[in-house]
Amino acid sequence: MSLDGYLDDAGPERLVLSDAADLDRVDAERAASDAILVGANTIRRDDPRLLVRAPERRAARISRGAHPDPVKVTITASGDLDPESRFFRTGDGQRLVYATSAGARTLAPRLGPRATVVALGPDADLAEALADLAARGVRRLFVEGGGRVLTEFLTRGLADELQVAVAPFFVGDAAAPRFALPGRYPYGPGHPMRLAEARRIGDLVLLHYLLTTEDPGARAEP
Numbered sequence: 001m002s003l004d005g006y007l008d009d010a011g012p013e014r015l016v017l018s019d020a021a022d023l024d025r026v027d028a029e030r031a032a033s034d035a036i037l038v039g040a041n042t043i044r045r046d047d048p049r050l051l052v053r054a055p056e057r058r059a060a061r062i063s064r065g066a067h068p069d070p071v072k073v074t075i076t077a078s079g080d081l082d083p084e085s086r087f088f089r090t091g092d093g094q095r096l097v098y099a100t101s102a103g104a105r106t107l108a109p110r111l112g113p114r115a116t117v118v119a120l121g122p123d124a125d126l127a128e129a130l131a132d133l134a135a136r137g138v139r140r141l142f143v144e145g146g147g148r149v150l151t152e153f154l155t156r157g158l159a160d161e162l163q164v165a166v167a168p169f170f171v172g173d174a175a176a177p178r179f180a181l182p183g184r185y186p187y188g189p190g191h192p193m194r195l196a197e198a199r200r201i202g203d204l205v206l207l208h209y210l211l212t213t214e215d216p217g218a219r220a221e222p
Helices: 020-031 039-046 054-061 101-114 125-135 147-155
Strands: 033-040 071-076 097-098 116-119 141-145 160-167 194-201 204-210
Touching: 020 141, 020 194, 020 204, 033 039, 033 147, 039 071, 054 194, 071 125, 097 101, 097 125, 101 116, 125 141, 125 147, 141 147
Parallel strands: 033 071, 033 141, 071 097, 097 116
Antiparallel strands: 160 204, 194 204
16 A cells, blocks of 8 residues: 555556565465455456466465466456456466355356356355355465455454555545545454564565454463
């Protein structure tokens, strides 16, 4: 995010917040994950590939019996997804789309063999999607964005850790998408997150937090 908490600006072109070293770090996180999840709006706005780029990381995944790319995952209430987006066209790994029952009826015939569409009932409930992913063998899920998906994971206490790379500039545009939207977060002043790491990456700073919903007063002193 930018120093003032934005994931992008309001312009038509995607704002690049990371440098080459941070993008390589993200690639390593992808390679270490069973699946990558982004929201449907991120697919529409950024058109990401969500592939592991480094050949040595792809080879390492193959050597341990995994597909070279993690499973691609998205969740949508409206079903408004373009089958020609790079999420569906790039790579030959598994793709999962979680949708409402109504959205699934629209999406399944439109996507065809490009993705498995999973109906979640009248609401595209994130916890149900996570339970289905666990049943499919996904143990480590890397959630890349966008703001609405990140906010839901954090406000519902569904994430185990949070990694934020802070870019050394401001966006300053109220129309731009923010990292964290208004909501009831369990990690407030009385229950802060635990900082596991603060690392310099060029002029960026990586902040790595551990998230827990336990009573902070019950933690043992180090």
